[in-house]
Amino acid sequence: MSGSRSGAGEFRAPRFTDSVALIAGREITVRLRSKAFLISTGVLMLAVLASVVLGSMFGGQSEPAKVAVVGSAAEAVAGNEQLEAVPVDDEAAGEALLRDGEVEAVILPEASDPAGVTVVALDQQPTGVVQALSLRPAVELLEPAAVDPMLAYFIAFGFGIVFFMSAITFGTTIAQSVVEEKQTRIIEILLSTVSARELLTGKVIGNSVLAFGQILAIAGLAILGLVLTGQRLLLGALGASVVWFVVFFAIGFIMIAALYAATAAMVSRAEDIGSVTSPVMMLVMIPYFLVVFFFDDPAVLAIMSYVPFSAPVGMPVRIFLGQVEWWEPLVSLLILVATTVVALAIGDRIYRNSLLRTGSRVKLAEALRG
Known part of the structure; x- marks a missing residue:
């Protein structure tokens, strides 16, 4: 040096x-x-x-699935963290979004169905959306974990x-x-x-x-x-x-x-x-x-x-x-x-x-x- x-x-x-x-x-x-x-x-x-x-x-940190909702079907999606509701005027508008790939399914109000809604998909059954809509009992944790x-x-x-x-x-x-x-x-x-x-x-x-x-x-x-x-x-x-x-x-x-x-x-x-x-x-x-x-x-x-x-x-x-x-x-x-x-x-x-x-x-x- x-x-x-x-x-x-x-x-x-x-x-x-x-x-x-x-x-x-x-x-x-x-x-x-x-x-x-x-x-x-x-x-x-x-x-x-x-x-x-x-x-x-x-970890279950995936983004919520986007679904088109028609009329009163929005109530079935409200508050569901696994689904992101995209309001549309009618079924045709929802199907248009579905075919464009912007939503995974269309949720329609159906009085005759026990769940109160009908799920419309393109070519495959939307398992994630169906599971998110399924009725689940309330769970209470005595010592809930933050993570x-x-x-x-x-x-x-x-x-x-x-x-x-x-x-x-x-x-x-x-x-x-x-x-x-x-x-x-x-x-x-x-x-x-x-x-x-x-x-x-x-x-x-x-x-x-x-x-x-x-x-x-x-x-x-x-x-x-x-x-x-x-x-x-x-x-x-x-x-x-x-x-x-x-x-x-x-x-x-x-x-x-x-x-x-x-x-x-x-x-x-x-x-x-x-x-x-x-x-x-x-x-x-x-x-x-x-x-x-x-x-x-x-x-x-x-x-x-x-x-x-x-x-x-x-x-x-x-x-x-x-x-x-x-x-x-x-x-x-x-x-x-x-x-x-x-x-x-x-x-x-x-x-x-x-x-x-x-x-x-x-x-x-x-x-x-x-």
Whole structure:
């Protein structure tokens, strides 16, 4: 890394921001050229798309069927959320809309029919319309759920798998990069031109940008999937939780990335990465399993939403389920920010004190003491 020429013709060392930007840019370029990264991103997007499709199948969020209604037949459709009434003057007008494909059926008043109406279709029996018109007994729930349990499961699973896969993928990438630089002794050359803090900051920022971009792409894909599958009602309910997930993830990933880099700096062989990064990996895996198995437990979700490592998953799920007060996401975010600052300070100290030490694994106490 070369310095810049000053006005007097002398070279000066690059600024902290210049070094960080260069390192971050290198991290981004290398990852974008990696087939493993591109494949893992594709798999993650397919998982999210599958979650959206399954939510459409089990969540019952499809748009109401349009039906033409004549005269008093409108009373049979009034208040039915599964049907959208299109008033017409007579049967002929309704049949014209039916042949044009603008409605699925025509509903006519029929005094002789027990249901009070007759359904006219084009070439196939409109099963959905008939089921929507069928008489159903009133149902009273003692403890009604605000969200369909199956839909809640898929939403919780979606947030959990996205956080888990992104954190593991990029965290492992950072760890492998740190050990590779130590193992090949490239780190000694790098530290002759940049400081350990600049190197760590560049790695964290570069991979955080990639992770954040991946999350935005996944969010965009999920929104597109919801629109195409006719789940606009779900999209409106999911909007706030997706925004909060992106915010929590952006901060939470910085914390995780710093810990991955710091713990990886304690070893000099690729074979030892798993042993030192396993505690961090567990902190990422636990929220995933908790939200999958306890998505319907308000007490567990409430605890998760305030624990920094699980807040990026727990809080958005609670927001979607309508279990939070307006101030709770802000308090949880402040706790996460404070924890991230502490994690960055500890990670920076471990990273700087372990980076040039080769051979056997550096003990945590020694890395902290320096």
